[in-house]
Amino acid sequence: MKLWEKGIPVNEAIEKFTVGKDRELDLYLAPYDILGSMAHVTMLESVGLIEKEELPVLLEALKKLYRQAADGNFKIENGVEDVHSQVEFLLTKELGDLGKKIHSGRSRNDQVLIDLKLFTRDAIKGIVLSVEQVIETLLAKSEENKDVLMPGYTHLQVAMPSSFGLWFGAYAESLADDLELLLSAFKIVNQNPLGSAAGYGSSFPLNRQMTTDLLGFSNLNYNVVYAQMGRGKMEKIVSFALANIAGTLSKLAFDVCLFNSQNFNFVSLPPEFTTGSSIMPHKKNPDVFELIRGKCNKIQGVPNQITSVVNNLPSGYFRDLQEVKELFLPLFSELDNCLSVAGLALGKIVVNKNILSEEKYNYLFSVDEVNRLVVEGIPFREAYKQVSEKIGKGEFEPVKEVVHTHEGSIGNLCLDKISAKKTQVIEAYRFERMEKAINKLLS
Template sequence: MKLWQKDNTEVAQRIERFTVGRDTEFDGLLARYDVQGSIAHVTMLGEVGLMTPEESATAVAALQTIAQEIEAGTFGIEPGVEDVHSQVELLLTQRIGDTGKKIHSGRSRNDQVAVDIKLFLRAQLLELRDEARTLFDLLLEQSERLKDKLLPGYTHLQVAMPSSFGLWFGAYAESLTDDLDLLATAYRLCNRNPLGSGAGYGSSFPLSRTRTTELLGFDGLHHNAVYAQMSRGKTERTVAMALAGIGATLARLSMDCCLYLSQNFGFISFPPELTTGSSIMPHKKNPDVFELIRAKGNRLQALPNELALLLTNLPSGYHRDLQLTKEILFPALDELKQCLQMAHLMLSNVEIRGGILEEEKYKYVFSVEAVNALVNQGIPFREAYRQVGNDIEAGTFGWDLSKGLHHTHEGSLGNLGTEDIRARMNEVLGAFGNRQT
């Protein structure tokens, strides 16, 4: 069944297979949202007189039954049915007769799929928000718990200055704060209603787009009917940018963990059940989880570019090219959720080695501390730098760890700014409103 098919036309099977592509695979994910959109649309049709109140109520009740079947896992797209929109309308017509044929009044598959995707992505972004928030909370907890555990900081992969696990964990917590800020922007774009824009040029029916906006819980609508269609693809690309930001943070965190776990660093370790071994080297404890998070995070960073290329030079209006946004973006949502969950599992079980900076090979990490100590005694910075540099060249440099480290400015070793980072995250979360998954 095809909503557009005429009695005297038949599409060649090869053409049908090619044009449908993987759509039915991803349409299952949209089913509950297609029914939600249909319930709102049918409710509105009854209110504006395009269906009688009785017809509208009958259709809504049948749609609610289909929604229950979707939740129970008994709904499916039958062979020969083109898409989820067709399947829902087919079921409805089978169950309530000709009334079911009225639900498409004032609607096109273009705005139907657009609203389905908005609703789907809105729900997905809330799930990602919650997963990222869970990891954020863990990172801040570890930051406070390990704030006195020192490790060397690096620039150019050369030993640079003293750092701490508190500073390191806190850095990635704050990075997630910025990532969620971008996710909130994507969420706001998803939270606008394209329904009622039809094929992209509105309708002569007296629709109430404001009413469907209220019924679907959108913050507002895409006012211009042409732009409502143009938001298709733009919405997906904005979401992809947000996913790429989180992916980049996870990839960088994972790279650090791979380095710190290696024997050359040996800063951290994990229980044996969270690492893998070698088929020939019995001593190996491989960071496969972090390597895969790194790889998946890097792949997520390609999403915006892939979508941008797909959308390049498209004129206004709907084009079948947009169908491919689903197969680019939808699998990435689950992949990112899994990466966030696995990062949380691993970092919940991380073991930290103490006394790292007491090792001889890290003594030069305190060279800046020595320079600053001389400056605090009144020696000009450049002279202090020269003196310490000469000591290093002569092999006479040393630093007494018992002196401690006295870093007090905001965001330093002794002043992590944990509560400020948490307050910033709470501010960002507020941009999502009070909506729960």
């Protein structure tokens, strides 16, 4: 079944090529297509395009389909082109001509737009909750190890004293900032495109504010041409925000792999979190973090792939946009999986508490020695020269006591402030608004 069929069969090879993976990918969108249809038919009744007594019949049938989709039992049958066609086919099969009324005032163009927006809103919520759990794990590990010193590096050269409190806390705050960028993307997502039809509106007196409220959107995509132009743009913006989170995870994973190596020996993983070698019996490989790094690096390439598809398209709809689905829809589950495994493994990391006892780390304390001399009244440049001369002559004796008190330093990690930053940004998403609207629509 095709919503656009005119009785002329399409060449079999052309049909296979143009449908592509739509049937498979549209299963991601099935519950959201049904929710969009529920809001749309409710609005159609309000403007007189569906009879009052027809609306509850349609809504009940759509709710039944929604439950199937939510339970994973919705299927797109062979010969049916996409999720939109399948929903209309099933409604028509059950309700006859009444099922054929639901497409009035819309196009598959704004149907897929609303499906993608609703799917992405929910998927972002899942990512935010997963990031929050990783942040909480990192903050707990930071507090637990706040007094354990470790080397800090610049240029991969021993630089200044750091601590595991600083290291864990750094990634917690990085992820909190990543949620800020994702919030900006979420605001772009959380605008209703329904009613833009094929990108040029409708001669029907549609009430677009009504569907906006029914679906819990914070705003409308007002201009109908721009609503269609948002296809591809929205996915690109969101994928950049997700890539930012993946970038933080990838950097963290690289650190763990480096610090876990025998040459560093800063951290270790329990045996059950490592893998072995087929010929080297001593190996305990941090494969979990290597795979997090690899998967997150792959995720960071997706924005460029989406950009390559959409960057030279003029206004209006083009079938090229179908390719974006294949890149975009699986992105959330891949990143969420990385976040889940990262949080689990980070909670089990054991830190080496005696790293700085090794002589090779003595020079970490040279800056603190310079600063001590400055406090005694020696000009900084002169103090720097004195310590440098001692190092050159092999006479430098470090004082391995670190007194850093300013905000964000070893002695003042500001973990409560980082936690507050995380909480504040998550509250700004206002997920409860969209949840309340959807629950009301389904009740």
